[in-house]
Amino acid sequence: MRTFKATLLLLITVLLLSVEIPAKSQQAKKNFVPGTPKLSSGLMTPEVLWSFGRVGSVQVSPDGKKVLYDVTYFNIPENKSYRDLYLVPVEGGTSIRITDTPEKEAEAAWRPDGKKIGYISTASGEPQLWEINPDGSSPKQISKVKNGISSFKYAPDMKHVFYIGTVKIDKDVHDKYPDLPLANARLYDDILYRHWDTWSDGTYQHVFVATYGGTGLSDDIDLLKDERFDTPMKPFGGIEQIAWSADGKSVTYTCKKKAGKDYALSTNSDIYLFDLETGTTKNLTEGMMGYDQNPSFSPDGKKIAWESMSRDGYEADKVRLFIADLATGKKEDYSADFDQNVQNLAWSNDSKTLWFISDIKATDEIFKLDLASKKITRITDGVHNYQSVNPAGDKLVASKVSMSQPAELYLVDPKTGRDKPLTFVNKGIMDQLAIGKVESRWITTTDNQKMRAWIIYPPHFDPKKKYPALLYCEGGPQSTVSQFWSYRWNFQIMAANGYIIIAPNRRGLPGFGQAWNEEISGDYGGQNMKDYLTAIDTLAAEPYVDKNRLGAVGASYGGYSIYYLAGIHQGRFKTFISHSGIFNMEAMYSTTDEMWFVNWDNGGSYWDAKNAVAQNTYKNFSPHKLVQNWDTPMLVIHGERDYRIPYTQGLGAFNSARLKNIPAELLLFPDENHWILQAQNGILWQRVFFDWLNRWLK
Numbered sequence: 001m002r003t004f005k006a007t008l009l010l011l012i013t014v015l016l017l018s019v020e021i022p023a024k025s026q027q028a029k030k031n032f033v034p035g036t037p038k039l040s041s042g043l044m045t046p047e048v049l050w051s052f053g054r055v056g057s058v059q060v061s062p063d064g065k066k067v068l069y070d071v072t073y074f075n076i077p078e079n080k081s082y083r084d085l086y087l088v089p090v091e092g093g094t095s096i097r098i099t100d101t102p103e104k105e106a107e108a109a110w111r112p113d114g115k116k117i118g119y120i121s122t123a124s125g126e127p128q129l130w131e132i133n134p135d136g137s138s139p140k141q142i143s144k145v146k147n148g149i150s151s152f153k154y155a156p157d158m159k160h161v162f163y164i165g166t167v168k169i170d171k172d173v174h175d176k177y178p179d180l181p182l183a184n185a186r187l188y189d190d191i192l193y194r195h196w197d198t199w200s201d202g203t204y205q206h207v208f209v210a211t212y213g214g215t216g217l218s219d220d221i222d223l224l225k226d227e228r229f230d231t232p233m234k235p236f237g238g239i240e241q242i243a244w245s246a247d248g249k250s251v252t253y254t255c256k257k258k259a260g261k262d263y264a265l266s267t268n269s270d271i272y273l274f275d276l277e278t279g280t281t282k283n284l285t286e287g288m289m290g291y292d293q294n295p296s297f298s299p300d301g302k303k304i305a306w307e308s309m310s311r312d313g314y315e316a317d318k319v320r321l322f323i324a325d326l327a328t329g330k331k332e333d334y335s336a337d338f339d340q341n342v343q344n345l346a347w348s349n350d351s352k353t354l355w356f357i358s359d360i361k362a363t364d365e366i367f368k369l370d371l372a373s374k375k376i377t378r379i380t381d382g383v384h385n386y387q388s389v390n391p392a393g394d395k396l397v398a399s400k401v402s403m404s405q406p407a408e409l410y411l412v413d414p415k416t417g418r419d420k421p422l423t424f425v426n427k428g429i430m431d432q433l434a435i436g437k438v439e440s441r442w443i444t445t446t447d448n449q450k451m452r453a454w455i456i457y458p459p460h461f462d463p464k465k466k467y468p469a470l471l472y473c474e475g476g477p478q479s480t481v482s483q484f485w486s487y488r489w490n491f492q493i494m495a496a497n498g499y500i501i502i503a504p505n506r507r508g509l510p511g512f513g514q515a516w517n518e519e520i521s522g523d524y525g526g527q528n529m530k531d532y533l534t535a536i537d538t539l540a541a542e543p544y545v546d547k548n549r550l551g552a553v554g555a556s557y558g559g560y561s562i563y564y565l566a567g568i569h570q571g572r573f574k575t576f577i578s579h580s581g582i583f584n585m586e587a588m589y590s591t592t593d594e595m596w597f598v599n600w601d602n603g604g605s606y607w608d609a610k611n612a613v614a615q616n617t618y619k620n621f622s623p624h625k626l627v628q629n630w631d632t633p634m635l636v637i638h639g640e641r642d643y644r645i646p647y648t649q650g651l652g653a654f655n656s657a658r659l660k661n662i663p664a665e666l667l668l669f670p671d672e673n674h675w676i677l678q679a680q681n682g683i684l685w686q687r688v689f690f691d692w693l694n695r696w697l698k
Contacts, residue, residue, distance in 0.1 A: 032102075033073055049487060053072065079679050107152065149163040153243075161217060233269060256268065261595075315597060321356065346390055354368065385485075392411075405435075408424065453503060456503070457495060469540065471552040474558050504532065522603040553689075578635070578636055
């Protein structure tokens with residue numbers, strides 16, 4: 001998600017919008033970069049967790065010698081974030097901060113000649129394209145687009161830039177009834193009137209192409225003029241869904257050209273090619289029925305690769321690697337024999353290799369495809385998640401996290417898979433922290449399958465003591481319990497509070513083959529619930545676990561799991577915490593935003609009496625049907641701007657618990673969505689979370 005807000009520089013005069021700002025005056029307007037906090041103990045706290053710098057937006061320079069990235073810090077008293085741009089040599093060395101402003105620079109990218117770095121800034125009062133020299137000097141505003149832009153990309157020949165802008169097409173209440181300017185209402189005639197955390201307001205994201213002359217943009221063209229569609233696709237699509245051809249003469253973009261109910265029921269997006277010379281648009285993936293997105297042209301201009309799913313309406317289908325020959329139009333699935341997902345495609349400079357990330361058995365690793373042999377080879381192997389991969393000469397630059405460390409950049413040797421750190425953004429904090437051991441364990445399930453679980457131990461773990469333990473329930477539902485680092489569901493802060501955590505890769509998660517992933521569809525309360533109980537029973541059998549002090553926690557589908565387990569756990573747990581969980585599946589079906597999700601996972605609508613899968617779901621798998629069995633204290637958390645799982649689901653669960661005289665608390669965030677994104681809200685979340693656990697498990 002990409003949103004931009006005007007901040008401290010709204011008072012800059014109009015004259016400054018069109019002139020360069022000298023580097024010295026730039027220095028007067030400082031960003032917030034905190035010093036390394038001195039910790040009173042070696043244990044993680046909510047305040048420490050929100051003090052980490054967050055590394056993102058990795059770009060290798062055209063000559064392959066430097067890495068551009070950004071770091072975001074949160075100023076907790078101000079409850080806001082700041083972001084600056086940095087450079088580090090590919091071979092390692094000292095990082096240099098090249099911006100130091102209050103504006104939170106975003107979407108930074110090298111100009112193809114390497115002489116400038118473009119980025120989005122709100123220094124003029126709204127988000128526009130700016131450029132800066134690689135040494136951080138002479139920041140200059142390039143675009144002056146009405147209402148601003150959210151992202152951009154230079155054409156390889158630097159003759160054009162495409163950018164994402166907002167256009168208003170649909171009429172709202174005030175357009176239709178201009179004599180009622182004070183009326184406060186919304187009027188709709190079709191569904192998907194709200195999506196993720198925003199209401200439809202008649203505006204759409206479109207791709208624009210403009211002539212770029214080095215000093216400004218001109219002759220802007222809307223590639224989707226008058227079309228009621230979004231590209232990138234909402235709510236999470238970004239610049240990765242749009243690409244320039246190698247010769248700079250065409251643009252490909254991802255779009256689902258449907259509206260209203262049709263959009264809500266389908267995942268059938270396509271990749272379109274717009275020819276700048278003729279002004280014509282061609283659908284490159286016509287007839288391919290699932291998600292097709294994230295196109296990437298080979299540097300030699302002969303091929304285009306993209307990520308593709310095969311089935312319409314199934315958002316967790318296998319992500320395939322498709323490549324098309326641009327001369328013949330022939331399309332081929334290069335991952336047909338690869339039973340894993342393919343993401344984050346990156347071409348080698350010679351167009352002979354494609355690098356990508358794939359989750360395999362609960363870690364995310366770097367792989368490569370050799371186009372000549374069509375062979376896929378695993379490059380890395382470890383207890384970590386690589387998040388991105390970028391070729392840099394004969395090496396790779398990658399972002400890596402784990403359950404024990406937030407994101408940093410690494411230089412990876414593609415021949416050996418070994419890496420070395422390039423950035424040390426959080427070393428000062430990490431050096432002071434005692435990190436709990438993370439252990440992999442394979443558990444035999446009730447149907448005699450092997451399930452990988454992660455066990456996280458408290459720092460300074462003593463096997464002679466007895467500890468309370470937590471079962472972590474993953475969301476998605478098709479989302480791997482991999483080596484992720486989270487600023488909310490952070491296993492190290494749970495461990496630092498004295499808990500042992502077991503995080504199982506239960507049925508319905510990717511990374512273990514498509515068959516394992518699909519076992520949850522239409523079976524929410526089935527085998528995966530048995531997997532959860534097997535995991536906690538396995539942990540509880542250890543001599544260092546107090547089986548009388550067990551809790552279960554989770555969000556989204558994990559929150560659903562909490563409500564469901566509360567009705568079937570047979571006294572195993574002493575407390576539950578559910579964040580944004582599904583409580584009443586019939587109400588969820590009627591009020592969620594993306595209907596393809598509930599249609600696929602639930603099997604269909606609750607009123608379809610002839611649909612056996614759907615009827616089983618609503619009859620047997622809706623947690624509200626099990627409330628009569630609830631008897632365990634529960635904390636319910638929800639965001640009021642959550643339109644995926646509306647907050648009334650949380651109200652229903654909390655009200656039911658209290659009506660049964662079960663101890664319960666309700667934590668509501670009026671300005672948060674399915675996640676918790678603001679600093680003070682995040683710290684409050686952690687404090688309430690552990691206050692509740694400590695009350696019932698300590």
